[in-house]
Amino acid sequence: MNRVNLNIDSIQVSVAQGTTLLNAAKELKIKIPTLCHHEDLCVAGNCRVCVVEQVGSDRLLPACATPVSEGMEIRTNSLKVRNARKTVIDLLVSEHRADCTRCFKNGNCELQQLSSEYLIGEDSYIDLVSLKEYTIDYFSPSIIKDDSKCIRCQRCVRTCDELQAIGALTVAYKGEDMKISSFFEKPMYEVICTNCGQCVNRCPTGALVEHNYIDEVWAAISNPNKHVVVQTAPAVRIALGEALGMPPGNIVTGKMVGALRRMGFNSVLDTDFTADLTIIEEGNELLQRLKSVLVDKNPDVHLPMTTSCSPGWVKYIEHMYPDYLPNLSTAKSPQQMFGALAKTYYAKKMNIEPEDMVSVSVMPCTAKKYEANRPEMHSSGYKDVDLVLTTRELAKMIQQAGIGFESLENEEFDSFMGVSSGAGVIFGATGGVMEAALRTAYEVVTGREVPFKGLNITPVRGMDEVKEATIKIEDALPEWDFLNGVELKTCIAHGLANAKIVMDKVKNGEASYHFIEIMACPGGCLGGGGQPIPTNAAIRQQRSDAIYREDTGKPIRKSHENPEIIKLYKEFLKKPLGHKSHELLHTSYTERNRY
Template sequence: MNKYLVNLKINNMPISVEEGTTILDAARQLNLRIPTLCHHPDLSVAGNCRVCVVEVKGARLLAASCATPVSEGMEVFTNSEKVRIARKHIVELLLTEHNADCTKCFKSGNCELQDLATEYRIGDHVFLDIVKPQSKIQDISSPSIVKDDSKCIRCQRCVRTCDELQGLTALAVTNKGDHQKISTFLNKPLNDVVCSTCGQCINRCPTGALTEHTNIEEVWNAIYDPSKFAVVQTAPATRIALGEDLGLTPGERVTGKMVSALKRLGFNKVLDTDFTADLTIMEEGTELLTRLKKILVEKDDSVKLPMMTSCSPGWIKFQEHMYPDLLENLSTCKSPQQMFGALAKTYYAEKINIKAQDMIVVSIMPCVAKKFECERSEMRDSGYQDVDFVLTTRELAMMIKQAGIDFNHIEEEHYDSILGESTGAAVIFGATGGVMEAALRTAYEIVTGREVPFTNLNIQPVRGMDGIKEASIKIKNVKPEWSFLEGVDLNVAIANGLANARKLMEKVKSGEANYHFIEIMGCPGGCLGGGGQPIPTSPEIRKKRAEAIYSEDANMPIRKSHENPEVVEVYEQFLGEPLGHKSHDLLHTHYRPRKRY
């Protein structure tokens, strides 16, 4: 359908834009910035905060530019006297209901409301402060998310995030008028409701109403404690986003700088979750082939297909709540973070001659669900809590600032060995489709003895930011022991964001889909858009992070998990073989059904 062009003037500047464009977007095309709070590029339009009001000639009232489409001959003023006064009053009124104790707020320095108040030089309140004292009691029940209603401005971005992107609606708008509140079911603690702990709400909260449950102080204590040996692991997606919180632009790769900064913070060893990402591929790839064999050859119907990935703890908790009848489809593999913890306190502790009880394992993750995951009772197979503390990418940036490290001028360093070697296949775990691509690179080669038939190993059909992707790969000329797979079309599907996961699960349940292997990442774009990543987030920012991930992969000397020399070594010296007895004890787990409503 052809779009008509609409002519209008904004601040006396003429512009032609497509029919249906909002005044806000038209103004942006003219490089005019109109402030917004409830508006977010990932979400539907709400138009409830009103800070984006503009004057439209001939209209009696000011219009919310985010919710008003342009019309022919329209004359808009974004900074008239009327607009300025109204906008300042709107910010002042928002502040009357906001606990503006900024210096003590975790979000201070990265708060959209604070920025606006600063921009408009809001001084002493002209309106009465009406923050309810009882709203200052924070909900700290969740190991991942802290909710502070006294900071909430009811823009409802979190509600739209949980509903539109994540398909859960754990948070809803409740009550009305001056009692209106963003709340869980019956105001229950977040830990007791159907919440995936993905933290996407945190990424989109314009204030400090939703933040991560911070562990910075615990980690400093571990670093300073001379009786403890502090080991840190870094997730794939942290190295392409950390820079954003330290003055760099989205898409800059900072792997070497991050390693160097972690050493300067005082960690005894700086190791890589990418190593266990490679290990995950060995275990999960073998698990997939074993399931296929059991079903196709042994006709064993106790084994379930499609097999689904289990790296994303937000997705796992979602599945436990929403589709408990599909739990057996989940790979039994622990996530790379937890495989790392279990190996660190066994294999690695033995190698470096440190007692497991003296070791503190810290993870730097793009994720807040990982904070929940590390506390799960299933994750103690080393005899101790396998991973002690999880920090988000944002928290690491805070620690680097606290330590006075000049991140931009720091020398690049390498990960320590062992448990520090990785491949390109591991780093792409951070993007949606990455686990699938890494698994295919290895599984195809195990079965056929040849590399995957894609230029430079880049499996383009599984890449990209589409919510749901499908691909089919024909397996030909297999090795004799895999003859049952000759000519088989391996059908795979990939979803990112839990709302998309839900659509895919409905297809699986109805039997409409015929997949063998499904990769699900709980967050939009995969881990690179995780709930622990630098704020803000948008489709453009996530696209840049994805480009950085794939260029990191392309620049790695080894790009297939099974060729990681440290992975080969851990099987030779410790684990035996994938899905072997030791793997089963340390690297695999089970899941539990949780209530859906």
């Protein structure tokens, strides 16, 4: 590859052709401030905070949008550059409701950080916030959109378009009226927004934040008449540490359990348990669908079956591909299966009245807040999951509680509903649900373990945008002999832009899959919208490595071997897809608007 030589701050450097000035400076450990730039997204170059000076040129250059050229002489810290940056930041602040002490992003805001770094000082410009009629949209249970804090960097718009192919947000109007808007400025709750929270994860200010339920959870914990149950999703334990000062890729399961107990939760349980349960129900649903289609030729049963555990994906398909709702597995997500069981089976076992129970979940996800609020999710007779926290909110609560997280001893989840297999853990990574389902379904059909070394089905793993894997079924048990010789075709996509590619293929008849796993967020739940900020490709990889490490370290690796799951079926559910399962663990979907 061609190299380009240039000089940055009097240091000679040689970088690959096409490198931006921003990245060339990064190689020299020179930090150039950015706001609209995000490594997951295309270059926008609209905030102008990254300007640098080229010797011999009057005009300042945006470092994020300028590729290097031979012989360039760049100054990243001249007086002109410093003054320009300071002015840019100052002007942005003059249109930003800088009510920092009351802001959810206080201490974690890129604009605040830069204002402090550049000492913007007293007001140099008129504060325009009071002159503009900004709106704050509180209606969504997942996301709060506060236009008075928006600096119009458009990271959210690019996230929604490029990563997610949703396009719920757009740039509307022009000039001083320009704003980030939904379709006809409708509330986020009424439009195609899937609540995935990828925009929240990328917003540099407090313009897009999760709807937080921290105070509600503390109130429940301190109410002596309430029994507060908490469940934690697989992807929380491998990212929570990041929000509490630890480097990415740490598995903090034991410390997290300890912290939850110290905070005062009455039962500390695990969503991984119901992840295992999801596999049993969904795996059996897949086998039953295969039988209905291949043997009974039932025209009302549809293939490919797609997973249904990602609430962002579920809402996306409801808006964009309503014709394919019959293809969605009817199995609820692990969070909602947990909620339904907590207020029925668990309550009875522990002798608690379900109305005295508060069911809290900790998720890497903002869409889970919406999911818990769906009207269908009352199968226990109560709201199955009362309050949903993101990984970030839990970290905030741990800080509020004054718990020295890093020095906590490792503790174990409570039992019952606290034991899980490695298959449940890998739900948090793209390809994980597929791998977990195959580990179980293959064994149900053939009586043998999946033919992969160490149960590691590597073809379905990794960060490739769309993965395909085929497993040939041979020597099936008599009950499943119709599957003999069948090549089970699977497909895995993460990020809704990739989901769209797969669904368009299915729609156009270009692909004949049996089973598709789709996770709304890049990397799967580990890259969820509720995860610590920043999240980027390198961090997603570290979190993924941690998840597979956790899987390998588990004594039980297959969902159907989880002893608590076996006991649950014996004592309560009786059999997969049985009457009780349908009542508590399966759901239905709704067609929605295309805007």
